[in-house]
Amino acid sequence: MKVYENISLKSHNTFGIDVKARRLVVVGTDEPLPALEEPYLILGAGSDVVFTRDYPGTVVLLDPAAADAVLQADGTVVAPAGMVLDSLIQWTLERGVYGLENLSAIPGTVGASVVQNVGAYGVEAKDVVSRVEAYDLRERRTVAFSADECRFGYRTSLFKGEPGRWLIRRVHYRLAHTFEPNLTYRTLEALPHATAAELRQSITDLRWSKLPRPEEHGSAGSFFKNPVVDESVCRRLKAEYPDMPEAHAAEGGYKLSAGWLIDRAGWKGRTMGRAGVWPQNALVLYNTGGCTGAEVVTLAEAVRQDVQRRFGIGLEPEAIIV
Numbered sequence: 001m002k003v004y005e006n007i008s009l010k011s012h013n014t015f016g017i018d019v020k021a022r023r024l025v026v027v028g029t030d031e032p033l034p035a036l037e038e039p040y041l042i043l044g045a046g047s048d049v050v051f052t053r054d055y056p057g058t059v060v061l062l063d064p065a066a067a068d069a070v071l072q073a074d075g076t077v078v079a080p081a082g083m084v085l086d087s088l089i090q091w092t093l094e095r096g097v098y099g100l101e102n103l104s105a106i107p108g109t110v111g112a113s114v115v116q117n118v119g120a121y122g123v124e125a126k127d128v129v130s131r132v133e134a135y136d137l138r139e140r141r142t143v144a145f146s147a148d149e150c151r152f153g154y155r156t157s158l159f160k161g162e163p164g165r166w167l168i169r170r171v172h173y174r175l176a177h178t179f180e181p182n183l184t185y186r187t188l189e190a191l192p193h194a195t196a197a198e199l200r201q202s203i204t205d206l207r208w209s210k211l212p213r214p215e216e217h218g219s220a221g222s223f224f225k226n227p228v229v230d231e232s233v234c235r236r237l238k239a240e241y242p243d244m245p246e247a248h249a250a251e252g253g254y255k256l257s258a259g260w261l262i263d264r265a266g267w268k269g270r271t272m273g274r275a276g277v278w279p280q281n282a283l284v285l286y287n288t289g290g291c292t293g294a295e296v297v298t299l300a301e302a303v304r305q306d307v308q309r310r311f312g313i314g315l316e317p318e319a320i321i322v
């Protein structure tokens with residue numbers, strides 16, 4: 001275990017916001033946790049958080065270098081929660097097990113990918129996760145969850161609903177020894193690929209053509225969730241905006257494109273202070289250079305209010321404001 005006092009979190013969040021933590025504790029996957037006083041925050045790679053002020057308590061990180069993934073004979077892969085998800089995907093392809101390719105290049109760690117039920121290009125974490133080992137910080141014991149018990153939803157899970165209670169330590173994935181590409185996402189049908197490695201590369205290239213690379217411009221990826229509305233709301237908007245994209249939502253109702261609404265409201269490429277709306281993708285708020293979390297939140301609120309006023313739709317952030 002390593003402990004740092006009064007340390008900058010700038011390199012621990014992809015927005016690149018320069019705040020300090022009073023204490024930062026880095027623990028190994030199986031290392032006992034020290035007693036934690038409130039407030040504390042479990043952090044992965046910080047790719048879905050916006051820090052709005054210095055963190056007054058302890059930030060707990062799982063050491064990314066602490067352990068390796070393990071491949072079992074039945075294709076189950078057991079990965080430590082601190083491992084970078086994209087490194088795990090490369091690791092699985094090198095060992096001839098498949099199912100994670102479509103999640104390539106999503107920033108962040110294995111543990112957070114379960115908390116957030118990350119998804120891209122037709123696959124969500126819930127489609128491949130079979131078991132989660134988590135430490136209950138309230139009861140101080142380790143609990144194993146089946147995929148059903150994780151209560152996955154759109155960018156959410158049981159773990160997201162109880163912040164601070166669970167430290168995910170290991171994730172089990174049920175993967176296949178035979179590669180069967182998942183091309184259900186429309187854009188993928190047109191992509192040339194034959195092997196899993198080629199599909200992974202195509203997806204990686206596609207992602208970075210639309211998203212700011214964290215090493216160039218800070219962001220948390222999609223800042224807002226796509227809103228889910230009932231049929232009457234969808235029909236009202238469709239009558240006024242026939243070109244508005246919509247899709248049936250798995251949870252019932254219709255999923256609208258938050259990016260389309262923000263773009264249509266004229267926000268693409270606009271900046272407020274040092275925060276901006278990414279010119280290639282209106283769903284992404286980004287750091288134009290040296291921005292604070294407060295500037296991001298001010299821009300997000302202006303966007304949210306404008307979308308509410310124009311379309312009667314309330315956007316909810318996907319990013320976690322700390």
Ligand SMILES: Cc1cc2nc3c(=O)[nH]c(=O)nc-3n(C[C@H](O)[C@H](O)[C@H](O)COP(=O)(O)OP(=O)(O)OC[C@H]3O[C@@H](n4cnc5c(N)ncnc54)[C@H](O)[C@@H]3O)c2cc1C
Pocket residue numbers: 014041042043044045046047048049062081082106107108109110111112113114115116117118119120155159163166167168169211212213214219220221222320
């Ligand atoms: C450029 C860019 C593109 C992105 N694209 C996508 C995308 O396509 N799809 C998508 O779903 N997301 C996307 N994201 C969001 C982000 O990558 C995911 O939410 C990712 O899972 C965050 O991982 P992290 O390790 O950085 O988590 P963090 O941001 O550090 O933490 C996220 C949450 O998980 C909790 N947490 C982290 N680790 C643990 C743990 N071990 N145990 C318990 N709780 C934990 C934290 O407390 C926090 O609540 C994108 C982000 C960026 C910057």
